[in-house]
Amino acid sequence: MKAGAFEPLKFRPFRSLFGAQLFSDLGNWLDFIALQVIVAYHWRLDETAIAAVIITLGLPWVIIGPFASVFVDRLPKKQMMITCLFLRIVFVVGMFLAPNLYILLIFVFLKGTVSAIYDPARQSAIRFTVPDDYLPEAVTLSQLSVNSMKIIGPALGGALIYLFGTRSPFLFEAAGFFIAILFLLTLPNIGEKEYIAENKKTDDGHYWKELSEGIKHISHTPLLKSSVILSSVAFFIIFLYDGLFVFIAQNLGFTKGNFGLLISAVGMGSVAGSLLMGSWTRWKRKPIHLMSVAFLFSGSLIIIMGLGSMEIVQLPVLAWVMGAFFLGFMSSGESVPYGFILQSETPKQIMGRVSAASASIQTFSMLIAPALGSLLAKWLGASFVLIGAGGATCLLGAFVLSFIVRRINDQKEIHEKRFQA
Template sequence: MKPGIFKPLKLKPFRSLFGAQLFSDLGNWLDFIALQVIVAYHWGLDETAIASVIIVLGLPWVIIGPFASVFVDRLPKKAVMIVCLLLRIVFVGGLFYAPNLYILLLFVFLKGTVSALYDPARQSAIRMVVPDSMLPEAVTLSQLSVNTMKIAAPALGGGIIAVLGPKSPFLFEAAGFVVSIIFLLFLPSLTSFEESDNRMAETSTVKTSFWKEFSEGIKHIFHAPLLRISIILSSAAFFIIFLYDGLFIFIAKQIGFNEGNFGLLISAVGAGSVAGSLLLGQWTGWNRKPVHLMSSSAILSGTFIVAVGLGGLGFLNFPPLVWIIGACLLGLLGAGESVPYGYVLQSETPKQMMGRVSAAAMSLQTFSMLIAPAAGALLAKQLGASFVMIGAGLATTLLGSTMLMIIWKKSGSFQPIRGKQLDG
C-alpha cells in the first residue's frame, strides 16, 4: 500500500493532534454506549429517557458552540484543547457518580459543552500545522479515526461492561482523555501560527468585537459557494440519515436479522466507512471536485437505502450475507460524503476563522440530527418504518441529483478559493 494517506504523520505537530484525537474518539464512543446501558438497563428507564440523553448530548453544539467558538479563535489552541480535556475528565467523573437521570443529564450537557469547544480548536490546529498539499490526507486520517472508533469502541465497551459493570467504561474514557493530554503536551507551540494569522485589532468594546467576529464566520460561509453547498448537502444528509437511523433495527428484523446477528449489519456499515476512508486517503484525485463526489455518493447510497426499505416490505428477499455486503457498501459511500466535506471545510476556510466556521457548520448539522429522530418516529407511526426508509432513500438520491445539477449549471461559481484567501 502506498504511504499516501499517512504522509501527514511525518509532521510532528499533526502526529500529536492525531494521537490525541484517537483516544478522544475512543472515549466519546465508550461514553455513548455506557450512557445508554445505564439508562436503559441499569436504571430500567424508557425510550424517552434515552431520547433526552441524545438531545442533551447535541444541544451544546447548537446553542453554545457557534458563540463560544469566537473565543476559541482568539485563544491559544493548544491550551484550549488541554483545558477542555481536563474538564471532560472532571465531568466524566460526574457521570460515573450520577445517582439519577437529572444529574446525569447535567453532566452530559457540561461535557458536551467542552466538547463543542474542543473540536473547533482541533480543526483550527489542523489547519495551522498541515500544508494545503497534505490536507486531503490529513482530513481522511481524521475521519478514519472517527469511523474506526465507531466499530472498536462499542465492541470494547460491551466487553468492559460485561466484565466490570455498566459504569466502568467511564473510567476507561477518563484514562483515554489523560492519554490525549499527554499527546498534546508534545504538540509544539502554535504561537507563531496564531500570531501570523491574528487579524484582530483593538476595538472600543469587547461586545462590538465579539459580534463582528461571530458574524464574519457566518458571512464567510455565505460568500464561499463551495463551502456553502457542502454544508447544505452534509446537513441535509445528516437529517435524512437520522430520520431512519432509529428505525433501522425494526427494518433489520423484517429482513431476517435477529438480536444476535443485527450487530453484524452495524459493524458492516462501520467497516465500509473505514475502507472508504482508506481508499480516499490513497486516491486523493477527488480533492479537485469534492462536491461531485459527495453528490454522487448520495445518489448511490440513496438507492441502497430504498432497497433496504423494499426488503422490509417483502419485495426484495436476499440472504443475510447480501444485506451485510450492501451495508458495507453503504458505509463506504458514507465515507464518500464525510471525507470530502471535511476537506472542503478545511481548505475553503481561512486559518483565523476555522473555529467559528467549523462550529457554525457543526451547529447546523447537529440541529438536523436532533430534530430528525422525532420526525422519523412520527412518520413511522403514520406510514410504517419501511415506507420511511424508502422515502429517505429517494430523498437522498434526489438531494445528490439536485446538487449535481446545480454544480453543472453554475460550475464557474464553485471554484475553490484556496489560492485566493486561505492564507491571506
C-alpha cells in the first residue's frame, strides 16, 4: 500500500538520484539573478545583452541535446551524469572569472550544453531506480524539485549577492554541483548492465538512424505525441506574456517592493499542486484529461488578470496574489502529467533520445515566443497580449476536451453497433 508523494524515497537508488537532482536544480536557478545583475548593473549593458544571455541558455537544448541523446542512451547513466556535473563546475568557475559579456556567453553556452545532456540521462535513470507502479510519485517528486528550486534558487542567489558580492552565487552553485556528485556516487548500477549489453548487440553503428528513433517514437505514440504538442503549445503561450508580467503587475497595483509576492505565489502554487498530485494519483488513468482541464482553469485566470490590468476587473493586491497561487497550482496539472506520460510511454532504451527530442521542441517554442510577445505588446499593449494568451489557453483545453468527448462517443457507437450485430 503506497503512502503518498514521498513513497519512492524508500528506494535507495531513487534517494540518491533525487538528492542529486535537488542540488542540480538549485544550481540551475542559483545563477539566474547573478547573470542578470552582472550584465545589467555591473557591466551596465542593455536589454539586448540580457536577451542574449537568455537565448544562449536555451539554445543548447535545441541544437545540442537531441544530437547528444544517442550517446546518452548508449552509455551508463551514472558515469555520464557525474561527468556532466564535473564539467558544470568547471564552466561555472569560468562564468565566475568571465571578464566581459562575450566570454560569459561562451561559458553559459557550455554549461547549457552539459545541462542538455545531463537531464535526458537523469530522465532515463528514473526508470532504473523505482518500479513502474511508483512512476507517478517519482515524476511528481522530480517536478517538485524543479518547482521548489525555481523559488529557492533565485531568492538564495539574491541573498548571496547582498551578503557576499555579485559573483558569489557561482561559487555556491559549484559547491551544489559537487554535493550532487557525492549523491550520485552512492547510486548503484542497478538494471543498466543488461540493457547496455543488449544495446551493444543491436547497435549497427547507424548514428542517424538511432537519432531519428526518438522523433519516430513520439510521432508513432499517440498519447506521447499529444502531450508533447500540448506542452509545447502551452510553453509558447506562457512565454508570450512571461516577459511582460512585470508591466502587468504594475497595472494590477504592485510596486517594486511587493512584486516579488506575485512571482513567489506562482512558485508556491506549483509546489502545492505537485504535492497534491503525488498524494492523489488517480489522474494517471487520464493524464490528457487533467492537462486539458488545467488549461481551461489557468486560461480563465490569465484572462481575468488581463482584464484587471485594463482596470475592467478591480481586486485588492491580496486577491491577485491568490490568483497567482492558483495559476501556479494549475501549472502542475500540466507539467506533472506530461512528465508521467513521457516516462510511462517510452521504452527505457530510447528514453534519452525521446526526452531530448521533446525538450528540444519545447525549448524552441519557448525561445521564439518572447520576441513575438514583445512585438505584440508594442502593437496591442501588454494587457491585450495577456488576454489573448489566456483565451488561447482556454481554447487549447476546450479543443482537446471536445476531441476526447467526440472520440468517446465514437467508441460507444462502434461498441453499440457490434453489440447489435
